[in-house]
Amino acid sequence: MQLTVLGSGAGLPSKKRNTQSYILDAIDESNQYILIDAGEALQHQILHTNIKPSKIKNIFITHMHGDHIYGLPGFLSSRAHQGGENLPLTIYGPKGLKEWLKVTFEISCSRLNYPLNIIEVEHNTQIEIDKFKVDVHLLDHTIDSYLYVFREENKKGALNTEKLKEIGIKPGPIYADIKNSSVFEYEGISYNTEDFIGPEIKGRKISIHGDTRIVSDSEYLSLIDSSDLIVHEATYLDNENEKAHQYFHSEISGVLNNFNDISYGHLLLSHLSNRYEEEFLLRLDGELPPNVYLAHDFFQLPILHNSQGSK
Structure with missing residues (x-):
């Protein structure tokens, strides 16, 4: 599993930063991409990747400000002609999302050739999608803006192949059959599969x-x-804490201080103001702890279990 940043900028795009969109790549886990937010020019950003729009099965919109949704109608229309025919898509987002898309499609006479389900969320909504449970938490912004916490389901532990060899079972297709069973038989003796399975593998949390x-x-x-991964905005990067608070955004030092007493694997700081020069951002990124990153467009980060990473 990995996160790909399609847009890392705040409010206005710049020559190097599109507005906010992320892809959670869960192809190996559940054969899908999950899209979080849909900044303007989302379609164009996807063209620079290997992401297949037809594999996007769930979209989560954090809030209804334009820099997070203006790419959505175009993407939905294009998906219909990019292998998405008859492949259902569900969008989760704040109240007003359903009406906005309805009016947009009606006025533009747009038609989709696949089922579209729009679900409006509230604080403490709990969602289940394939292989994930998602918690919804209301944040502090000028309009309703949400945190989505994706919890991957736990996985069965690894097969203890050495223990199987000890009872005489050699490697082969039988190993897969054993792992998928509850009881198996070998040379007339029945065994409980759980005795040959390691500890359950805890799912990741994003x-x-x-x-x-x-x-x-x-x-x-x-x-x-x-x-295992936290993605948080850092619109302000230069100690303007009061200004950040005034405009309902966050400043980088405040974010880092706020997370001092919790555990996390990686922290990705995104939604960066376009007023910062790339030279400043590169220097600042080099000064951050090894598991904290400043996002840039097309940044990719493997999502590991809660352990310290390095740049």
Whole structure:
């Protein structure tokens, strides 16, 4: 599993940064891509990747500001002609999303050739999609803006092949049959498969924020604690904490300080203002802890279990 950044900028695009969109690549886990937010020019950004629009089965919109949704109608229309015919798509997002898309499609006379399901979420909504459970948490912004916490389901532990060899079973297709069984028989003796399976593998946890002021209440911090990846906005990068608070956004030092007492594998700071020069961003990125990154367009980050990474 990995996260790909299709847009890392805040508000206005720049020559090097599109507005916010992310792809959670769960092809190996559930044969799908999950899209989070749909900034303007989303279609064009996807053309620079190997992502197949038809494999996007679920979309999560954090909030209804234009830099997070203006790419959505175009993407939905194009998906219909990019292998998406008859392949259902579900969109989750704030109240108003359904009406906005309905009006957009009616006025533009757009038609889709696949089932589209739009589900409007609220604070503490819990969602289940293939291989994931998703928690929804309301953040602190000028309009309703949400955090989505993706929890991958736990996986069966690894097969203890050495233990199988000890009872005389040599490697081969039988190993897969054994792992998928509850009881197996060998040379007239029955065995419980669980005796040959290692500990359950805990699913990964990915917390992706919409625009927000820094939130520090215990319920919120407990929700994102032990995330393998946190994606959080850092619109301000130069100690303008008061200005960030005034405009309902976050400043980088405040984000880092807020997460001092929780555990996480990686932290990706995104939604960066276009007023910062790339030279400044590169220098700042080099000064961050080894498991903290500044996002840029087409940045890719493998999502590992909660362990420290390095740049």
